[in-house]
Amino acid sequence: MLQELSIKNFAIIDELYLSIEKGLTVLTGETGAGKSIIIDAVNLLVGGRGSSEFVRHGEKKAEIEGLFILNDESHPCYNRANEFGIDIEEGMIILHRDISITGKSVCRINGKLVTISILREIGSTLIDIHGQHEHQELMNETHHLRLLDQYGGREIKTALDNYRVIYKQYEQIASKLKGLSENEQQMAHRLDLIQFQLQEIQKANLQIDEDIILMEEKKKLMNFERLFDSLKTSYGALQGEQKGLDWIGLVMSQLETTAEIEPDYEPLLESVSNCFYILEDAASTIRNDLDSLEFNPERLNEIESRLNEMNQLKRKYGGTLQDILEYSSKIEEEIETIINRESHIDKLQITLAQLQKDLYLEAKQLSDLRKKWSKKLMNAIHSELKQLYMDKTVFEVKFIHSVEEYKNEMDPPFRKDGLDFVEFYISTNPGEPLKPLNKVASGGELSRMMLALKTIFSKHQGITSIIFDEVDTGVSGRVAQAIGEKIYQVSEHSQVLCISHLPQVAAMADTHLFIMKETIDGRTRTKVKTLKLEEKINEVSRMIAGVEITDKALEHAQELLQLAYAKKFT
Template identity: 70%
Template sequence: MLQELSITNFAIIEKLNLSLDQGLTVLTGETGAGKSIIIDAIQLLCGGRGSSEFVRHGEKKAELEGLFLLEDEHHPCYDQAKKVGIDIEDAQIVLRREISANGKSVCRVNGKLVTIAIMREIGTSLVDIHGQHEHQELMNAASHIRLLDQFGDDEIAQAKDNYLQIYKQYDETLKKIKQLSENEQQMAHRLDLIQFQLNEIQNANISLNEDDQLLEEKKRLMNFEKLFESVQIGYDALRSEGKGLDWVGLVMNQLETAAELDSEEYGSLLESVSNCFYLLEDVAHQLNHALEGLEFDPERLNFIESRLNEINQLKRKYGSSIEEIMEYAATIEEEIETLTNRESHIENLNRTLKSLRQDLFLEAKQLSELRKKWATKLTEAIHHELQQLYMDKTVFEVRFVVSATDLDEKRDPFQKDGVDILEFYISTNPGEPLKPLSKVASGGELSRMMLALKTIFSKHQGITSIIFDEVDTGVSGRVAQAIGEKIYQISIHSQVLCISHLPQVAALADSHLFISKTINEGRTTSSVDYLQAGDQIKEIARMISGVEMTDLTKQHAKELLQLASTMKQI
């Protein structure tokens, strides 16, 4: 849900901070007070198209920020954020957008700079804005198959997963066949190139960690004089006359005498010194051996330089490490074998493809049959919702343009979502033919149609917040009451923000925000008030009567609130 919204220097809004709750939040106020401006701000925050016109006159930039809480640990936002390296902690995501007076935008998600496209991808999974003239997802025919799959829940999800597993193998096999069936001249050029690369790697005869070992040896040779001097001084300090070992030996001899006189007091000390003496003597022996073996070999250094240069050349071409170079060599060796025996590989792949096609066709038929079953259930659910919205004459249909049952095994219509092509059709008047939902004119009937769909799909879409911008325009009376009840039902499953001019809708609000504008020192500013019980009655009475408010309209407002409260408890 959208928990906090901050708007600064946006249109006629100078500074506005909103704390929003779950359930239904209704925004009311006079026309032009700034209700839709708040929705515009949310839309821009979620990646909508912005311009310098949104910046408050005389200011350098407009600033928008929203804090969203992700209550579902499987929310698509997690995957979307992970793709672009954004961390989500404590199930919170913050969207921030700045629009400067010159029209430039700066977008951030959880503090990280992102493009408008990334912000839009994340934003649209958080908020769904539906206005009187905006069709959005439900009006997009391409999204209908996904909505039906969501309605079918686990049953369709399992069938789709079974299909998808085979489809991935099928698609990969098709790509391999296409690659091997390309122009013969291109294949010959490719074979020559990778054969040359493999020969170059094999002739180098590299081994794992060889470069690290050579670098260590190079370091020793380049610092030979300093190394020799250090070892020689260390050896002399131990073995030269009157140096370390002589003095430690003297201590040992004296402790031997002391231990003979008092072994209890000096025996352990003698043992410790004796151990040190023999350890140091062994170190001196090893240092002497090292000195004998130290020899500067300029030819060896030249060889190491040359070998490291050869390895670095291979790294520039085939990988950043010897391990990557060897992995690349193994990959192209396999490719060489495939290209050399291209015809037999194509034949094997075609046999595999034929088997996969048969399996995929069976899975596609199963998926198609399940979709048709759930399409019937969806049709029934839609008709039930439409009856409650006084559209009992409206006919809804999920029409399959193409399905697996219409195909034979020789065709290849397989796509990631199956073979089905479907679209939602409706007829709002008796005797009129069914038409695609995407082509139905907007208006009161369309608003009710959309609400019926939203009531059902809000349980399945996973959208954090749904915004209705005056979707109740053009209706009144019992239809207005029905629309209000539908919007409230949607708010049970998703946070809903609704701009409305209908008192029946406002009465159902869990939170009621009143938007007004004032003029101060010649500047217009919008402000928001959270209405409590008494003020809410006055605002609903204003919505009923207009300018003049009477005791009768106040009484009517109270009755609406009481009816709304009763409806919520059912």
């Protein structure tokens, strides 16, 4: 959920900090007080379109920051964040956005700079903002199939996963077949190119780690003089009269005499003797190395030439010799495929035909499950609409395209999600034909329709917070009461922030925020106050009566709050 929200220098807000609780939070206040401005700020925080006009007059930039808490480790935000290399620790994600006076935006997620598109990708998993006239996810027919799949839960997910396993194989084979079926002239050019590349690599006769071995030898040759002098000095210090081994040999001889007199010195004699023989072996090794050392400038030139050849190949075919050899194997296989192109095309066509049959069967099973769950969804929607006094409304999940259409086709248009394309249709009045959901004209009917869908899908979408911006416009009476109760039902599954002018909705709030304007030093600014019970009664009374709060309005407000309490806790 959205736990903390900070807004600075945004429109008429100079500085505002909100700590938002779970459940239903209702924002009320006079028209123009800044309620929708707060929602505008949240919309920008999750990737909405920015403008320099949002920056408070006289300031250089507007700043918006929000802290979200994810209580579910399977929340879709984790997968999206992982795709973009964003770490989420302890279930916390912080979105931050600055908008400068020039209109430029700077976006951060958990401190990492991101583009607006990434901010929008992440933000879409956290908040769903629904305004009276906005086309939201539920109004976009391209999302309807995914929403149906979410409603079908694990049963549809398993079938869809099985379908996608085969679909991935199908895509790979289809891509290979397309590649082999391209223009013959292009194929001939490709063959000439990779044959030349393969010949060049094979001619070099590369060996794994050959460059590392040569670099070591090059280093040795380039430092030959230092190496020779160092070994010569080391040998001279050990071997010869009055040198290291002479003196240690003398010590060993004297300790032999000492040990004959006093046996306790035998261990010391053994240690010195071991050191003598080890150093004697070392001196012998150094002497042999000195005898074998030979500076060969021609060999150094050979190494330089060979390393240069390898570097040329690395620039063309890979950063390491291993990469070059792997590329060689790859194009060798490609050459064989192109030369025997017709044979490979025949094999791929047979494989593709079999995959199409398997894929169609999986698509059919997936489609059957979707149709089963679409009936359950339609019943659930009708039940919700009845509670919103739209019992005459007909809702239908219409399969615009389905598997049966492609039964006899040789090459059905398989997609990642199957062969189905569904769209939500409704008819709000008896006798009227079903129409696409996004063609509904009445604001009041649209609000109730959206609430019915939200009540069901909020359990499946995984959205952390849902914002309703005056979705109750155009309704009153018992419908307004039903809308208040329905918004509260949505808040049981997702945190809800709601701007409302309806006292019935305000009465259902778990947290009631009152938005007001004040003028200080000739500047207007927005303030937010969390209402206590008495203050909430007065605000609901104002919403009922208007400017003048009467005793009857206060009595009605208390009654609404009591009814709301009974609905929520019984």
